[in-house]
Amino acid sequence: MLRNRAILLVLEQCAHYNSINMMQTKASAIFSLVTIAVVSASYIGPNPITTTQPPYQPGHIIINECTCLEKGNYYSPVSSDDCRSFTQRTAFLPAETLKCPYGLQFDVKSCVCNFPTDTVCPQYCPVPYTPTPNPAPSCSENGNTYRQVPGTYCRKFTQETDTLPPQVYSCPYGLKFDLDTCVCNFPADTTCTV
Structure with a gap:
């Protein structure tokens, strides 16, 4: 009886050792596969798309110091508001005044709201216009x-x-x-x- 118990204990230890050894073998195999995948993915060969790609073109056009055009809309900063607001105009729709997010100013050069350190706020935008009763020719x-x-x-x-x-x-x-x-x-x- 004591002998059977000793054999059983030895068998349990062997099974435990084999399961630990098996887990280590599995972990080692998974680590090897991950290493191979990372090394393979990190290799960057010649890419013909990046070598033949034209230089970046901005998506907007600067009309003058107060106006830029992007995607069919005209944008102008509001100088009286220190360029924190801007107007947006498009054909067949009335102009609307919008505000930049807090702490930003509208930048005509980039045609978006930008950091004040990167923005030049023109002195008179939009240019004041007072219609006269008898308009000019x-x-x-x-x-x-x-x-x-x-x-x-x-x-x-x-x-x-x-x-x-x-x-x-x-x-x-x-x-x-x-x-x-x-x-x-x-x-x-x-x-x-x-």
Whole structure:
């Protein structure tokens, strides 16, 4: 009886030792497989997509110091609010004023709300415009009506449609808005009426 008990105890210890040994073998095999997978995944060969990819192009266009265009919408910071707000305009919808998240300012160069240290807030945006009872002479093109802005020596002009209020834009440096051609033109070729 004592002998049977001793044999049983030895068999239990062997079984326990085998199960521990088996677990170690399984853990060692799993570790080896994981190591092989990590080493295989970390190898990066030549990638033709990254070598032939064109340089990054921004998704927005800077119209002037107060306006940028992205995805069919025009955006302008509100200078009187220290550029913490901005207007969004699109065809056939009225302009709406939106606020940047707390602590950010609207940046025309990136066309998004940005950190104040990375943003230049223009002094007069949107450019103040006061309509007069007798509007200045105008020209029309592609459903838009254009007028020279009084007091700016024709360096600024307004653009409006039947559904959008007038918006003030600046000609590129050195040009003036010409009513005869309905575009910004050289000053020698422009008739400035205001």
